[in-house]
Amino acid sequence: MPDLHGWITQQIDKTQQRADRWHDTECPVHDTSLIDATVLRGATLCDCGGPATALRRCEADRKILARHTLDPDAIWYEAAMCKGCGTEGEMAYPVTENLNDCPELLDLAYAHGLTDEILATLDRPKEGERPERTGPSLIPDALAEAFGKSMLAAMTTQIIAANTPSPTEKAIKILEPELKKIPGYVPIPTDGHS
Incomplete structure (x- = not known):
């Protein structure tokens, strides 16, 4: 039925x-x-x-x-x-x-x-039963564009943060020539963001 x-x-x-x-x-x-x-x-x-x-x-x-x-x-x-x-x-x-x-x-x-x-x-539609979507996207173009821009901005921020040295790394780079003059100085390995 x-x-x-x-x-x-x-x-x-x-x-x-x-x-x-x-x-x-x-x-x-x-x-x-x-x-x-x-x-x-x-x-x-x-x-x-x-x-x-x-x-x-x-x-x-x-x-x-x-x-x-x-x-x-x-x-x-x-x-x-x-x-x-x-x-x-x-x-x-x-x-x-x-x-x-x-x-x-x-x-x-x-x-x-x-x-x-x-x-x-009569048959009852089953839970989760849906017709396939047709036609254009139901998300307005302006909303989709804004979402895309925000995602791009977030990814760009993450990439910049990953490639920017930490304050400790910056300090060691500046002071390292003077630190090497100190007897017994051992350079500290950096993990990228100390």
């Missing part, structure tokens, strides 16, 4: 197919196949507004689905969280830890005929 997101997608696809082949006696939202033919003569079957209305509803539902998906950039690896619901609190905990628990998707699914029995049979 698909997960909740996949189930809703299937229902929208079915509604859209019915709207595309709309007949006077068939509404893409309501099943009118059980209505007696005598009732159909000259009567409006429902207040759906026709195929254009049904197709607009499909488009609106797909926009909701596009917002409420598995979050590929979730901080909490263990959560199969809903991107549309986002995070909350100082630690950015997911508002909806599992996509199947997303209140927006559940409302949308019930509008498409979801029952508790169907919900119980």
Whole structure:
């Protein structure tokens, strides 16, 4: 079985197919196949507004689905969280830890005929399950550039510090000619930073 997101997608696809082949006696939202033919003569079957209305509803539902998906950039690896619901609190905990628990998707699914029995049979996204990232980097270019510059500056500082003699080394270099004149003087080996 698909997960909740996949189930809703299937229902929208079915509604859209019915709207595309709309007949006077068939509404893409309501099943009118059980209505007696005598009732159909000259009567409006429902207040759906026709195929254009049904197709607009499909488009609106797909926009909701596009917002409420598995979050590929979730901080909490263990959560199969809903991107549309986002995070909350100082630690950015997911508002909806599992996509199947997303209140927006559940409302949308019930509008498409979801029952508790169907919900119980749907797959649940697993912890850590994520779609692959697509498109450009989610880190703004200015932030990435600033981070790169700060890393370069830190590395340059470390290189300069590693190649700069310590104060002890500088003192020995200056005083060594005079120290060698002292009887019994033994040069002290330096380890690079004494």
